[in-house]
Amino acid sequence: MAPASTHRRTKSSGPAPPNRTLIIDNGAYTLKAGFSSPNTESPTPSIIPNCLARDREKKVYIGSQLSKCRDFGEIVFRRPVDKGYVVNWEAQKEIWEHEFFEDKAPLHCDPRDTGLILTEAPNALPQLQTNCDQMVFEEFGFASYYRCTAPSLNAYNDIQAIFPVPPRAEPQPQPQLPAEILLLIDSGYSHTTITPLLLGKPLQAAVRRLDVGGKLMTNYLTRLLSLRQYDMRSDTYLVNEIKEATCYVSKDFTGDMARTWKGPKGDRRPDYGTSGGIAKDYILPDYHNRSQGYVRDHDPTAAGKLKALTAGKSADAAEDIVTLRNERFSVPELLFNPPDIGIRQSGIAQMVIESLSQVPFGLWPGFLANIIVVGGNANIEGFVSRLELEIRALAPAECIVRVGKPADPIVSTWQGGAVLAKDVDVLSKLSVTKLEYEEYGAGWVARKFGGR
């Protein structure tokens, strides 16, 4: 064994790799960040709102400060990430500095002895990628850096453990990583992407994007509620909470639609009240006694706020209620039927088939049997089972279709990155060091990350 110094020199990557890696899954809604290294037992990320927010008192919150906010009424946001890509580095830098580089930062680190794994959405614009590389090295000065598409990191998770079928006979201590074949669906705030991955490498020609994401769905729910009940256009934060608490993907869209139909005038449907259990009440927060809203089953006999007031109850006891019926399932339905609001794209299941049409037929069975859904929308109730159903209907009958969802689909990408960071050799082959950046320049770095 050569002494450490010569060993270091013979390595192509130059200096020794930094002893820990900061992994940032830089999403549009939240960024998932945390450290990992070969010595880290079980790395866990922090989920940080990736925004600057201003409440109605004009107080500005940066990133994780938002958890201190008690009044989300009329709160407005500035997000550095748009459509999945960092567009505004002025704001992004402010958030990163607040979270990572300031003395009191929650995840403080010195970039000079830290490696960075940073995710981006697939099919980024070259100019934005160049900006990103320049910021990482010239402004922050990370020791090494690996920029990759967020879906590809998921291949470093033990994906076979996610599927319930077939049950695993004995726990395999060392799953082979990265996963050899995986079709990853990432449904986040900005959009939904479909990426077939072979050994952690995306098949670029088959990557597809559906322009339906959490933001669009929240805004659509806002529109529905504002038209039918309260004007909530200035309270999208609250609508997002309502969406997360109540929305589900319907197994039988027309049936559910019929159940929630009020019926024509003079011929009201008797079931309309509870709508077969679909109707739910969301009790809005008033930001005095209640800073969090909550859901309960709709009670058609209960009087509204007005009646409670007239009955002599105090104003505090009365609640502001939003009753949700078909809003609960017609909003996530956009993922499956984007033309419902005029988007000229096919639904997510059809898009999976479109993506596969770019792949040799011999790989179809492998991809169809290993579909994983990550991102915040994967948490919508019924999403995974409906997706599996629809893909099965479109796929060749002989193919087994399995759609799985990791235990926490929001941090799954990050966790894949944390696993990758434990393998120093693999990571250093993928990464670019600061020295290399200074020597070969931005164009070379772009080519290296572009796989060209």
Add this chain to the structure above:
Amino acid sequence: MNFGVLEVANSTVAPAPGWAYVADTGAKGSTTALQPRKRARNQAASSLHETTARQETKILRELAVLDRENHKDVSIPIPVRHRDNAGRASHGKGTTPAVRKILQSQKTFSNHLTDFQALGPTPLPSAPPPTPAVATPRAAATPRTASTNLTSKGTRSHKKKDPSAVSTPTPLRRVSAAAPQPIKIEPDTPMPDAPSVVLSQGSSKPPVPHSEDDSPLLVSRMPRLPSQAELEKLLSAPPLSYEEARGSWTAEDRRKPVRVFCV
């Protein structure tokens, strides 16, 4: 269609029961327009691609509203106090001009996208046409893959070039790129071998043999795995551009009637 008769837009038409002047905008137009406008459910399920220009702009405007971050335009400046102390102090090793330019840029994503489109398709080195993916004998035999591939290829037809024109820049780019990068080759070399090793072997144990295994009724066929060269080609394909990656609206889905909901 309208035999040289041009309809003059007339906004003051009083809808009289029984009959009305109706713009003949297509086969369906006359039937739908006779019914009262208010009834959304009565409007015949016309598919979207038959919408008029005005409906089109309305839909686009509504989609743009759904894409907004905040209901009203707001600007949240970076807190000043913040910028002064820690921001520059801990990190103030002199920002380069490039970084300053990036930080000051207030371009939105659509600005960047327009810039990119204005520059035209960048000369991508080693841009293989997507066809080889399905050019396997197996895949060619299945009409399903072939046809779907054709449609999606059609959306990108503007990129189609003379194959020789594509191949010429490749070696040039490669040579210039290869010179300053001794490391780049290294991560690339193990990659081609890796897929063949892994993809060819099944991970599960073969089932217990059975006497009827060779029966033609029970035999199962698996499509042939793509060859090594095909896999390499697939993996080395450059990323699609943002617009190219946008999922399409398949012809089949277009034929389905668009669902219309009352508000």
